Amino acid sequence: MKLSGLLSRTNHDLPGVIGVARVDRRAGDLLRRLSPGDVAVLDQVDIDRRTAEALVAAEVVGVVNASPSISGRFPNLGPELLIEAGIPLIDNVGSSVLRDVKDGTRLRLLDGVVYAGETEVARGDEQSAESIADAMIEAKAGMAAQLEAFSANTIEFLRRERALVLDGIGVPELYVPMRDRQVLVVAGGPSHAVELRRLRKYIREYRPVLVGVDTGADTLFDAGYQPDVIVGDPDGIGTATLKAGKEVVVPAQTDGHAPGLERIQDLGIGAVTFPSSGNAEDLALLIAEAHGASLVVTVGVQAGLREFLDRGHSGSNPSTFLTRLKLGSKLVDGEAVATLHRSRVSFGVILLLVLAAVLAMVAAVAVSGVGHVYVDIAVDAFRTVTDWSKGLFS
Structure with a gap:
């Protein structure tokens, strides 16, 4: 009982994040083992955006980094995302x-100290937020060197993957038809x-x-949608989602090894592999472009400049750059589509406005007792405006 009481006080009564x-x-490897409420202890110089996004998605309560999270070589995005999500970050420990620190130990984070x-x-x-902002300003000085390295990596990637790009x-064959579809x-x-x-109306109207x-x-x-195609490591995707997908594409290394393929086989789900770096x-x-x-x-x-230089895309930065060149004008950001869709006045709204105006006219004519001639005129006007509206908004 005394030991239990001591542990209770240690874990719950002391200040800090536990x-x-x-x-x-x-x-x-760490990201695959995380659960909500964990403290991630890792060793990564310049925490990148992808790692930070995965940490946020795993709902960790804190991150302890053995190395500097921002080395100053370039403005990496990970630390900023963690702080914005309210996750304490103690680095360079x-x-x-x-x-x-043994796996499973209960840790407490407070004022830069790990207990x-x-x-x-x-x-x-x-x-x-302030320390990261200051570090990011200094890190921008390293962008020139990163751009030079990025250019060299792009040439090397194109040499290896020019047939694909x-x-x-x-590119694997799929049963889901994409030709001439969004x-x-x-x-x-x-x-x-x-x-x-924000894209619900777009999805409902265009059925992409x-x-x-x-x-x-x-x-x-x-969100209630059935994925037509799932692309990614099955180990990081929910079982219900994998079973709901019509087709699953598992990225594979250039030597043919595909992480997560064993899980797909255990679930009895058909999948194709896509070897590429x-x-x-x-x-x-x-896949969308090829089909x-x-x-x-x-x-x-x-895929802004900071994302290209972020170390989380190391080795795949060139693929991101070249892929966007390949798709060209076919590629549109969802935010732009949502904005354009919101700004468009729907035909239904126009029709309701016209209908309300005509009904008001008919009511006024009926009350005045002028006669059915004016009612017929109002109905004809309604039909004319309706036909005009359909032509304008179709």
Whole structure:
């Protein structure tokens, strides 16, 4: 009882953020083991956007990084996303934390210090919105060198994957028809669920082919849609979502190894592999382009200059750049589509306004007792305006 009381006080009565430690030097392996309420303990210089998005999606309560989260080489996006999500970030605590903190230990984070109960196990720099903003200003000085490296990587990627990018060789065949249809690609980027909700009218009107990428597939399913195509690592996608998808495409390494394929086989779901060094988002876009989509609308897919330079796209940055060149004018951001759809006045609204005006006219004529001649004129006017409105808004 005394030990139980001590643990209770240690875990709940002391100040700070408390969670169960999940420890791994490799961020990719760590992300697969995270659960809501965990504290992620990793060793990653320059936390990238993709890692941060995965940490936020896993609902961790804190992040402890053995290395600097912003090294100053370039303005990486991960730390900013974590702080915006309200997740404490303590970095540069040293690699010994990976040895001293055992997986499953209950940790407490407070003012840049990592505690196990009341015992200090590591100390580092707790990041804030202000400290990240200052570091990002300094990091912009490193963008020139990153641009040079990006150019070299692009040339190397094109040398390896030119048949795929230029001619579509290697894109898997699908049963879902895409030719001359619009395709909506939903990836797990920031605010992608909000963006998807804004496109409800667009989806209802145009019935695009729905492609879910990684956690974007779960977002589609949770919103009440059946994904036509799912592209991504099955280990990071819900079972119900995988079973609901009409087709599943599993990205594979260039040597043919496809992570997550065993899970697909265990679930008894048919899938095809897509060997490439590109990321899942780019593979989804290449699939849509190769199968003749007339327009590709993206949700949660960001590809500004900062995203290109972000280390999370390392090795696949060139694929992102070249893929967008390949699709050209077919590629449209979902935010733009939602904005244009909201600004358009629907035919139904116009028709209701015309109907209300005509009914008011008919009522006035009937009350005045002028006669049926004016009623016929009003009806003819209503028909004329209705035909004109249909021609204008069709």
